[in-house]
Amino acid sequence: MLRGWILFHHELDPAIPEVPEVLRFQEAASAMGIDLTVYDPHRFDLIVGGNEDWAVTYNDSPMGRPDFIICRTGAETDYYTLALLRHFERRGVRLINGPATIERVADKLHTLQSLNRAGLPIPRTILGTFPMDVDLVERELGFPVIVKTLRGTRGAGVLKCENRSQFEDLAGLLESAEAKADFILQHYVRASHGRDVRVLVVGGRVVAAMERRSLTGGFKSNVSLGGIGVAYNPPPEMAELAVKAADILDLDITGIDILFDEEGYRICEANSAPGFQGLERASGLDVPSTILEWVATTQDAPAPAPAAAESSVLADMIFGGRSGLRAITDRNEHFRGFASAMGVRLFGASMSCLGQALAPALLVDTKSRTGLGLRALFEGRSRTDLSALDDSEQERTLIVVLALAIWAAILPWIAGAGAMASGFLSLMALCFPLLYALTAPSGRVGRSMSALAKSGRG
Secondary structure, X not given: OOEEEEEOOOXXXXXXOOHHHHHHHHHHHHHHOOEEXXXXXXXXXXXXXXXXXXXXXEOOEEOOXXXXXXXXXXXXXXXXXXXXXXXXXXXXXXXXXXXXXXXXXXXXXXXXXXXXXXOOOOOOEEXXXXXXXXXXXXXXXXXXXXXEEOOOOOOOOEEEEOOHHHHHHHHHHHHHOOOOOOEEEEEXXXXXXXXXXXXXXXXXXXXXXXXXXXXXXXXXXXXXXXXXXXXXXXXXXXXXXXXXXXXXXOOOEEEEEEEEEOOEEEEEEEXXXXXXXXXXXXXXXXXHHHHHHHHHHHOOOOXXXXXXXXXXXXXXXXXXXXXXXXHHHHHOOOHHHHHHXXXXXXXXXXXXXXXXXXXXXXXXXXXXXXHHHHHXXXXXXXXXXXXXXXXXXXXXXXXXXXXXXXXXXXXXXXXXXXXXXXXXXXXXXXXXHHHHHHOOOOOHXXXXXXXXXXXXXX
């Protein structure tokens, strides 16, 4: 029998908002034959440096090793809980989610910094400091402006200052009270007033979403604050944005809150222990069962090898993003079917690129997925900075470049192009690995070639 723990930092009092969700996990686990027990992280005792590798007690009683641990402490996760999770992580226990991820996501600014570094759209944000430079806030963000504490959940610690005068009053009040709480200031996204979308991502896939709407005309749409949630079918661009955010933040299970923007969408927040009562009512999905089914089906799977570094632009061009690539995997149970689907998409992307090159300028759709992707690559706006990769990632990247170059080299011959055209295109394709090597940071080429030689001998 699969045995798991839930770490939860409150008594199991149904009056506490998160408790009914914890109890739902236990109900779902019982129906699935999973032994799932709730533990308060502060009642564990850890022995570090003892003779035994696994030395954990709870209320002075020795504890056996679980198969997995789900942490439901969210933004309220404290140092003791993080230390406990790190202890379990180092001893090979599967954590959903891990301590580094939980710590990062609990800090709203750190979350936004990570997303922004990866090129994902977020509201323009300023870290609050005293004394407040109101001119800077007005110039960079404008009014109204959103003020948030760095840590908070269920809409708490968030308010809107309508104008400069109101903001000056708030800043003066906080300064005179010597408030110690850190906070951030954010550009107010008018297009999303009183509404946003909560997207639930489990194991890198969108499983449900709801649009949250305020019933009072206020700017907060949280269901816990009286808003309503209605079922929502996220467009591919929104679903892909949520999946990318989960990947970047390394979240196995997360609720990604997305705002509507005049030019598309912006990520507002991410949650490591998302509430789901409103989402269940809106979508009809049994969230705990969905999560536990994913845990059970992936429990015995071998740990995935680190993903090869890849340009998100290429992933968007060929597959419609990472979620599109995963959809191909989901639809094809056998390797041959998967290989065929990959070949079709690679061939289609190649033909589309050649169409962009050969078609008259007036007939080229520069706003298409291929057109936008090629332009981004041509102008050097791809999001992967190869110089920042470590040795193993650089080696994997070179292998990927070589594989794609070989495929591109044989493609013209498969398509039946003339010998001269095929030879020219093949030569151009095989120049890409050379270009990669010539633009490599110092020392990378030798390491990469050495790795390839070793893999060839293996």
